[in-house]
Amino acid sequence: MSNWNVDFLQKDPVHKDCKRALIILNQPFSRGLFHRLWNSTQLHYCADGGSNRLYDTLNDSPTREQYLPDLIKGDLDSIRSDVRAYYELKGVRVVQDHDQNSTDLMKCIRTLQDLEETEGSKQYDIILLGGLSGRLDQTIHTLSYLHKLRKTRRHVYAVTDDNIGWVLDEGTHDIAIDHDVLGQTCGLLPVGIDSTKLSTSGLKWNLNEDISSFDGLVSTSNHLVPGQDVRISTTRPIWWTVELKCCD
Structure with a gap:
């Protein structure tokens, strides 16, 4: 028997024993949904162009400084130069991974798995912001990758505004x-x-x-x-x- 809930979508986040990681993908999202997911997660990654979405959604500088991701990772072919410069100036870790056999999402999850091994604690629940809209090939990748992740991860969710x-x-x-x-x-x-x-x-x-x-x-x-x-x-x-x- 497996149990699931979506309490991380509540306006006032519920903090339980579980740890959650948010991975922001390169698809549009609303401020309202973003704030709910950010506030209910402890770890925040951007998959390459997801950093552009974060930067543009938080379109005033004081607000941007309140929501700095822990990591931006990918092959970095999508991140804009102004976005990269801004986050690097703020001390955000930006990592380029040239592996052409993995997507930016896969690169981020590999980093999360390395962190879990280092911490020696239970898995983070993973929440993807995006992945179910936009280009069909990217949506199919999300469907396929989460299908595979079921073998090694307990809870992985994909969330859009819809x-x-x-x-x-x-x-x-x-x-x-x-x-x-x-x-x-x-x-x-x-x-x-x-x-x-x-x-x-x-x-x-x-x-x-x-x-x-x-x-x-x-x-x-x-x-x-x-x-x-x-x-x-x-x-x-x-x-x-x-x-x-x-x-x-």
Whole structure:
């Protein structure tokens, strides 16, 4: 049994024993969502061009100085020269990694894994700001990479202003639904597998050992039930997505 919640999306962050790392990707985001995620995480990385997004979103200098990332890393083909100069002047570590067999996101997570080994403590939960919008090839990379990370990471989430998603590995999952921050529409997506058998509770249209595949049933545009949490059982890993309400 795996347990999931999205308390890091609350306006007043909930600080629990778990440690969280925010990785900012090169996609647009609102200030409201950014502030919620930054304030609920202890570690903050920018994947290359994600630093441009951070710099431009915080478009006044005093505010920028309050939100300095711990690291900017990638092949650095996207970061603007003015953004790099600003963060280096503020003492932010900017690391160029020329490995062409890994993306900027993968480079950041490798650094996080090295830190975890050094600290000798439990894993950080990872929250990606971006990754599910923009260029299709980049979105597919997010879907693929998180599918692979399920084997080594407990909790990895991808968040945009429109929705949040993560991979549920085979087994049963209890998902605490915060109806104040999550919208009603949700989906179960059989990405990267041939098929899976799904059973659910807490959805308007529940599944009962139904087979889901790209060639058959795909549960999109399902709805959460007000006041209820969700339980999902799956025989293969799947993507779970839920829309977000506006974060001010």
